[in-house]
Amino acid sequence: MTCDAARLQIGAEPASSNPALEEHLQSCAGCRQFRDEMRALDANIRRAMEQPPELEPARPVRAPPPVGWQPRAWRQWALAASVALATFAVLALWLLRPTDTLARDVVVHVQAEPESWLDQQQISTPDIVTALRKAGVQLDLTSARITYAHMCLFRGRYVPHLVMQTASGPTTILLLRHEPVTARRTFHDDGMSGVLVPLGQGSIAVLARGGDGVEQVAQLMQQDVHWLPDGH
Amino acid sequence: MSDRRPAASALTAAPADAPAALTQLFESLRPDLLRFAHWLARDRAIAEDIVQESLLRAWRSRDALQEPGAARAWLLTIVRREHARLYERKRLELVPIDEVAEGYGAPRQAGPDDDLTTLRDAIMRLPLEYREPLVLQVLGGFSTEEISRELALSKTAVLTRLFRARNKLRVLCGLAAAPDVADGEVPA
Numbered sequence: 064m065t066c067d068a069a070r071l072q073i074g075a076e077p078a079s080s081n082p083a084l085e086e087h088l089q090s091c092a093g094c095r096q097f098r099d100e101m102r103a104l105d106a107n108i109r110r111a112m113e114q115p116p117e118l119e120p121a122r123p124v125r126a127p128p129p130v131g132w133q134p135r136a137w138r139q140w141a142l143a144a145s146v147a148l149a150t151f152a153v154l155a156l157w158l159l160r161p162t163d164t165l166a167r168d169v170v171v172h173v174q175a176e177p178e179s180w181l182d183q184q185q186i187s188t189p190d191i192v193t194a195l196r197k198a199g200v201q202l203d204l205t206s207a208r209i210t211y212a213h214m215c216l217f218r219g220r221y222v223p224h225l226v227m228q229t230a231s232g233p234t235t236i237l238l239l240r241h242e243p244v245t246a247r248r249t250f251h252d253d254g255m256s257g258v259l260v261p262l263g264q265g266s267i268a269v270l271a272r273g274g275d276g277v278e279q280v281a282q283l284m285q286q287d288v289h290w291l292p293d294g295h
Numbered sequence: 296m297s298d299r300r301p302a303a304s305a306l307t308a309a310p311a312d313a314p315a316a317l318t319q320l321f322e323s324l325r326p327d328l329l330r331f332a333h334w335l336a337r338d339r340a341i342a343e344d345i346v347q348e349s350l351l352r353a354w355r356s357r358d359a360l361q362e363p364g365a366a367r368a369w370l371l372t373i374v375r376r377e378h379a380r381l382y383e384r385k386r387l388e389l390v391p392i393d394e395v396a397e398g399y400g401a402p403r404q405a406g407p408d409d410d411l412t413t414l415r416d417a418i419m420r421l422p423l424e425y426r427e428p429l430v431l432q433v434l435g436g437f438s439t440e441e442i443s444r445e446l447a448l449s450k451t452a453v454l455t456r457l458f459r460a461r462n463k464l465r466v467l468c469g470l471a472a473a474p475d476v477a478d479g480e481v482p483a
Contacts, residue, residue, distance in 0.1 A: 067474060071454060071455070071458050074458035074459075074461045074462055074473060075439070075453075075454040075455070077461070104461065107410055107411065108414060108429070108433055108461070108464065109433055112330075112334060112415075112418065112433050114330075114411075176420070216338060
């Protein structure tokens with residue numbers, strides 16, 4: 064058995080074994096270490112899966128203080144300082160918040176899919192065009208380099224999420240057929256800059272880290288994207 | 296989802312003379328089913344819909360369940376198929392399949408306190424083609440052969456996907472990626 068074959072087997076089924084694998088492990092310290100690491104990782108995967116993120120139980124409620132308990136003076140000051148700090152933090156967040164919640168949702172969505180900007184493999188444009196038609200979008204684009212294309216749940220609807228590679232780097236495009244905006248709006252949030260442009264009854268969100276090239280892509284999309292009528 | 300039902304028990308739709316034991320069995324498995332559906336759908340509300348629909352389907356075809364001991368695997372299979380049906384209706388089929396571990400960029404080192412949180416996030420970010428067999432294996436307890444039957448894939452393809460899923464998680468947890476395997480490569 065080769066190391067590649069051993070690691071494929073260990074990676075696929077860390078808990079299982081067979082005589083050929085055991086024989087290989089006898090003479091291969093690297094694969095033995097790999098199995099130890101994979102078994103440890105697998106135990107953690109098992110523990111992690113027992114509790115999906117949104118199903119985590121609420122934090123335990125603290126027991127009430129004993130009868131007759133009095134807060135010390137420094138605690139009251141600490142409490143007052145905490146309240147003031149929290150108020151300041153909320154105020155700061157409010158002042159610095161993006162003015163547009165749609166823009167904020169776009170940023171949050173892109174932040175939740177960091178891998179979308181890492182894919183480098185180009186997806187066939189005709190495939191994208193065909194698939195988008197099924198989603199009610201006509202895309203006339205022929206030369207763009209799209210490296211990421213998913214239907215994503217966004218504000219309760221599945222929307223096309225594309226990443227186009229430009230000279231300035233990856234640029235995200237969300238085709239928001241059901242999110243109208245009244246006018247073009249730029250936004251800047253958490254190191255990302257973008258623009259929301261109206262298109263028919265919906266809108267298109269384009270954003271990139273740093274924001275270079277966003278305007279160009281937005282213009283391109285406004286020209287090349289058309290919403291197809293329902294039941295097209 | 297436009298046709299989302301209330302989160303009430305699917306079994307309320309069962310006939311009044313429903314065998315109490317079966318009702319109880321299904322209900323006792325609901326948390327497992329919801330957890331399983333949640334890992335597949337990555338959305339709590341959608342997972343609840345899937346489980347709701349799955350329990351209704353299971354109830355309608357309850358005669359197919361011969362052994363109560365097989366109920367968990369049977370229901371998990373129904374949930375997976377229900378998710379697949381929903382997914383096929385909703386997704387764009389244009390994402391390349393052969394993504395490999397290095398696509399995730401710089402490794403992230405998890406501290407002891409946030410190991411599980413990091414892993415949960417990483418599992419949630421796995422593409423479905425890798426997440427689905429991993430969830431079936433780890434959470435569902437399905438063997439590689441059973442997964443290959445369920446997903447209509449060769450056993451080798453399932454092994455490759457399971458390997459890649461864990462290899463991606465290795466990288467995200469700060470460990471070195473193992474060399475990727477070619478599709479269809481069979482262990483010697």
